[in-house]
Amino acid sequence: MSLLKIEIFKIFKRPRTYIAFSVIALIIILIQIALKFGGEEYVGLMLSGMGDSFEQIPSKDILNGYLVCFVILNLLLIHIPILVALVAGDAVAGEANMGTLRLLASKPVSRVKLLVVKFMASAFYTLILLIWVAVLALFLSIALFGVNWLGVPRELQFNIMESDDVLWRYSLAFCFAAIGLICVAALAFMLSVFSENSIGPIVVTVCVIIVFTILTQMQIPFYDETIKPYLFTTHMLGWKGFFYVRGVEGVTEKGSIENLSSIIKSAGILIGYTAVFLGIAFWYFKRKNILS
């Protein structure tokens, strides 16, 4: 436990750690300002492409804290991994670069234990970052915009949830996002073990996320069955599943989730990727010659 405290202490003593928190706060507050002053126009645009029946709904009913949070998460959750890579990619490579890795590895702590606490500290940072997102995106949005029913746009339909049917969905969505982000942290961490300089693992992780995200979002049938099911970025979007509800004749079934098994499968795949990334990292680090 004291080793974990040390690792967390080191992470939060570095100024660069706070870059991620500042960037997230800046983006979220900018989105909130934009929606506060131009939100009705934004909602109007959103509804205009969805048929006549939705045009009757007053924009102010739709524009509330829950929708603002959904919009923010939709924009942010694909970019937060880049901020996670900043710390996880630096975890081991940064120590090698500073020359402190050899000092750590010559202490009476096993390499496995050293790596476990380092990854746990990276995961802790990732969770704190996600809690920061939750506080700003959900609770600050609720404070600024209030609460009402949540309408989630989905192709040519809206999934509508009563206001008392939303908060638990966000709780689970954030838990799911945590699994996805820890998977990214594991990727950056694994690359960090192989490197002597933190720039490399951070850049490679960011490149992997960008390329995989582009492939995930490509609407090309050939990739739908050949590549997309195996990309972890595809499964990171699984959090949205908590906002896709079952309905009978246009009436939402309260407390329902349209495809829970798909969400569980995505979570399982992300955990599987995390285990593989960490397995490789541990296997290599145990054998690594620490030269720098």
Next chain:
Amino acid sequence: MSSVIEVRELTKSFNEITAVDNLTFTVKEKEVYGFLGENGAGKSTTIRMLLTLIRPTNGEIKIFGLDLSTHRKEILERTGAIIEKPDLYKYLTAIENLSLFAVMSGLRLDRNQLMDKLEKVGLGERADSKIKTYSQGMKQRLGIAVALVHDPDLIILDEPMNGLDPQGIADIRNLINHLSKDLGKTVFISSHLLSEMEQVADSLLIIHKGKKIAEGNMHELLSPEQSRIEIETNSASEFVQKLNQTNWGPKIISVNGKKIMMQLKKDDVPLLIQKLSEMKIDIYSVHKKNSLEDYFLSLTGD
């Protein structure tokens, strides 16, 4: 005295390159053991193997009588080290760095205990300054405090005098003497500074291209009774060939260009010169070479 470090047939290869080749040596308790070699001779690789940073390709390392490969934790709990330059966390203060490495060594020290250790290396007044504001000498002293924080029995120092000014070098020399003579610690030290090594080491190991070329007690190696004589001649090959036909041949240590290094008893020197004269070998100069530097250069051929 019992052995603290026992290394047997230690070898490390990186692909095709053999960095350490079949190295065997023993370090006794409470002695300062000097480890000499040129850049790339294999010193740092050996030290990294002693600290489990690198896995040996072959051979055996025992420290405190325990096999390093199976008793890593117990051994490292009793070992402190500085490996090349003392890189610490620049964004943390001295006391934070020391506290952190104390915990890594299994200790939980309060501020007073940490301050006491920093004051011993002269950093008490700068305990709360970040390391990025420290000079090289201060970093080195903090590195020593980190190495000694858990009061180890064995201290491994890899080039501890690098980058230090004369006062810093003198401080390290005094500290090594204090650790060994007053506190009874065993010190294993590598350094390029031969004159400094000559002043602190009790025993010496010299490696060249990964292989041991000399080992022994410093006084025996540099004994005035066994002088090394450097003879400059017009033809080293003729010199060696002619001397090898006499009983002077085995006394040749090395040949470097036109200079031949020989190990002789003091009283043998005039006899040798007389013999060379009889053999009509032209001699340009004869020098007594008795410093560690002379000895080291005679062995490495540089």
